[in-house]
Amino acid sequence: AQKITQTQPGMFVQEKEAVTLDCTYDTSDPSYGLFWYKQPSSGEMIFLIYQGSYDQQNATEGRYSLNFQKARKSANLVISASQLGDSAMYFCAITMNAGGTSYGKLTFGQGTILTVHP
Amino acid sequence: DVKVTQSSRYLVKRTGEKVFLECVQDMDHENMFWYRQDPGLGLRLIYFSYDVKMKEKGDIPEGYSVSREKKERFSLILESASTNQTSMYLCASSPRTGSVIQYFGAGTRLSVL
Numbered sequence: 001a002q003k004i005t006q007t008q009p010g011m012f013v014q015e016k017e018a019v020t021l022d023c024t025y026d027t028s029d030p031s032y033g034l035f036w037y038k039q040p041s042s043g044e045m046i047f048l049i050y051q052g053s054y055d056q057q058n059a060t061e062g063r064y065s066l067n068f069q070k071a072r073k074s075a076n077l078v079i080s081a082s083q084l085g086d087s088a089m090y091f092c093a094i095t096m097n098a099g100g101t102s103y104g105k106l107t108f109g110q111g112t113i114l115t116v117h118p
Numbered sequence: 119d120v121k122v123t124q125s126s127r128y129l130v131k132r133t134g135e136k137v138f139l140e141c142v143q144d145m146d147h148e149n150m151f152w153y154r155q156d157p158g159l160g161l162r163l164i165y166f167s168y169d170v171k172m173k174e175k176g177d178i179p180e181g182y183s184v185s186r187e188k189k190e191r192f193s194l195i196l197e198s199a200s201t202n203q204t205s206m207y208l209c210a211s212s213p214r215t216g217s218v219i220q221y222f223g224a225g226t227r228l229s230v231l
Contacts, residue, residue, distance in 0.1 A: 004160075033218055043127075045161075045208060045222035091160060095218055104149055104218045105176070106210075108160035 002027040002094050004109035012115050013082045020067070021077040021112050023092035032096050034075040035106065036066065039089040048090075051075060079114075087116045121145070124209050124223035131230050137196040139226050141209030147221075148214035150192035152176075152184065155206040155225070164207075167192055168214065199230045 003026040013019035025034065036048040051059045051066045059066040067076040079086055090113075093106040125140035143150065149168050153161040153176075163176030165184040173184050181203060185193045192211075196203055206227050210220040 006160075035219075037222075043206065043225040043227075045210070045225075047219050047221070050219060093161075104212045104220060105151070105163055105166060106161070106220060108153075108162070110158055110160045 002029070002032070002096060002107045004092050004094055004107055006092055006109035006112050008112045009110075010113045010115070012117060013079075015084060015116055015118050016081055018078060018080045019082055019114065021079070021090050021092075021114065023075045023077065023109060025073050025075060025092075025094050027094060027096065029096040032094055034066065034068070035093040035095070036064070036075075036077045037091045037093065038086075039091065039111070041088070045091070049077070082116045084116050084118060087114060089113050122209055122211055122221050122223040124207075124226050126226050127224060129226060129228045131196075131199050131228065133200060133230060135196075135199050135230075137199045137228065137230075139194040139196075139207055139209075139228070141192045141194070141211075141223055142190050143192075143209075143211040143221070144190065145211060145213075145221065146189065147211035148189070149212045149220075150186065151210040151212075151220065152182075152192065152194045153208045153210065154178065155208055161208060164194065201230050204228060204230045 032053045034051045038046045049061045065078045092109040122143045151166040152164045167173045167186040183195045208225045209223040212220045
């Protein structure tokens with residue numbers, strides 16, 4: 001079974017500063033994928049970034065980067081230059097058999113609420 | 119632009135009612151999913167479907183069933199709604215091959231009284 005743990009129920013950051021949201025995972029599958037999603041108060045889940053377990057480089061998407069430390073089984077999300085619109089719930093998720101043919105079932109963490117202060 | 123549409127944003131039902139939650143995607147995706155979101159528990163998979171008329175149980179299928187008669191539509195059915203099924207329900211879809219990204223609908227907040 002796969003498991004995702006997000007230990008920070010809530011985080012606060014000042015506008016324009018960087019923030020790191022923690023995510024650790026547990027899986028016995030050698031091939032897997034890690035995701036971060038953002039959920040604003042409106043409710044929709046917005047895909048942010050993806051990292052495959054065999055990817056050598058850390059994934060980056062604009063102001064988002066994924067700090068992937070395979071040996072430590074961590075996949076922290078780093079948001080640079082925070083904006084007020086970044087205030088939301090953030091979820092880390094894992095799927096097995098990343099890439100190729102996959103049903104892509106996701107296992108989610110509990111989520112972290114990020115609040116950006118002006 | 120990708121689009122997953124859930125038929126209702128808010129629903130209020132009574133205990134014992136049969137409830138249908140509808141989800142439609144316009145991306146020709148093979149895979150579709152129903153999740154339930156509760157505070158402190160994140161999202162949990164109820165059922166998923168990898169093709170028309172095909173379905174598999176997720177982690178918490180008890181009290182739910184699903185229907186997928188057409189590729190673009192995936193329905194979640196609460197046969198006899200109970201108060202412990204009050205929750206946020208999210209539908210998602212993804213292609214069978216290539217990208218593993220799941221695209222989500224806006225969610226349905228269901229209250230069972």
